[in-house]
Amino acid sequence: MKKEIDxxxxxxxxxLDADITYAHxxxxxxxxxxxxxxxxxxxxxxxxxxxxxxxxxxxxxxxDVDYNIHLANLVEFAKKxxxxxxxxxxxxxxINFPGQLTDAKAxxxxxxxxxxxxxxxxxxxxAMGESAGGHMASMLGVTNGIxxxxxxxxxxFSSDVQLSIPWYGVVDPLTAKQGSVTDDFDFVYRxxxxxxxxxxxxxxxxxxxxxxxxxxxxxFLILHGEDDVVVPVKDGIALYDKLxxxxxxxxxxxxxxxxxxxxxFWQEEIRDIxxxxxxxxx
Numbered sequence: 001m002k003k004e005i006d007x008x009x010x011x012x013x014x015x016l017d018a019d020i021t022y023a024h025x026x027x028x029x030x031x032x033x034x035x036x037x038x039x040x041x042x043x044x045x046x047x048x049x050x051x052x053x054x055x056x057x058x059x060x061x062x063x064d065v066d067y068n069i070h071l072a073n074l075v076e077f078a079k080k081x082x083x084x085x086x087x088x089x090x091x092x093x094x095i096n097f098p099g100q101l102t103d104a105k106a107x108x109x110x111x112x113x114x115x116x117x118x119x120x121x122x123x124x125x126x127a128m129g130e131s132a133g134g135h136m137a138s139m140l141g142v143t144n145g146i147x148x149x150x151x152x153x154x155x156x157f158s159s160d161v162q163l164s165i166p167w168y169g170v171v172d173p174l175t176a177k178q179g180s181v182t183d184d185f186d187f188v189y190r191x192x193x194x195x196x197x198x199x200x201x202x203x204x205x206x207x208x209x210x211x212x213x214x215x216x217x218x219x220f221l222i223l224h225g226e227d228d229v230v231v232p233v234k235d236g237i238a239l240y241d242k243l244x245x246x247x248x249x250x251x252x253x254x255x256x257x258x259x260x261x262x263x264x265f266w267q268e269e270i271r272d273i274x275x276x277x278x279x280x281x282x
Contacts, residue, residue: 134169
């Protein structure tokens with residue numbers, strides 16, 4: 001069969017910039033150097049247009065991080081008009097908190113420095129992540145301007161974000177540990193802090209986003225499963241309540257009959273909620 005067809009362009013194509021080094025950190029036993037990487041999904045360039053960037057942090061209980069694991073799902077957000085930067089951060093076998101947060105802020109500074117290369121609007125950074133990565137998104141949303149968490153290169157560039165969207169994220173390590181229905185993951189909080197949270201209230205407070213919330217905190221969209229047995233939904237509720245008490249723009253969606261890392265979080269309805277929140281607030 002031979003046939004001529006006329007195709008209308010209804011959607012843009014996507015580039016993948018994979019495995020870009022954004023920082024160098026101590027490696028094996030502190031005696032070597034290892035790279036930290038990120039991957040970027042972005043639209044085909046058109047007339048120097050700049051896009052908001054969603055900086056994504058995968059979960060893994062701070063034990064393991066595969067920063068590329070959700071790229072296939074995240075491309076759906078890119079199709080809605082966002083740059084996606086999926087970021088590697090060190091796990092708790094390599095560094096205790098706040099090392100994970102300093103990694104995240106280093107990635108954001110790198111992205112601002114290289115914004116022209118990646119079509120990024122430097123005034124529109126969204127921190128989003130799941131579980132341990134949700135904790136990262138929350139910490140980024142409450143620590144704009146706190147200089148002690150900016151460590152490494154590109155310090156002339158800001159690590160500030162404009163929005164935070166944690167998915168079933170840990171809030172207070174202590175209450176998450178105490179409220180979890182399963183004790184299979186209790187050790188992850190010890191690994192994160194370097195001590196048990198109940199034995200180290202100062203460390204626990206430092207890793208708790210509730211500690212930092214004030215009138216300058218960015219808007220939050222919180223997503224949490226009603227039946228989460230790993231991070232109790234009351235953590236998400238506590239975060240929302242503290243934001244509301246400080247008059248911070250914030251929304252909380254509790255998903256019925258939904259567990260931790262549930263496939264429901266990747267459905268179109270959730271994607272629309274996220275996109276609408278971003279477009280409303282930046």
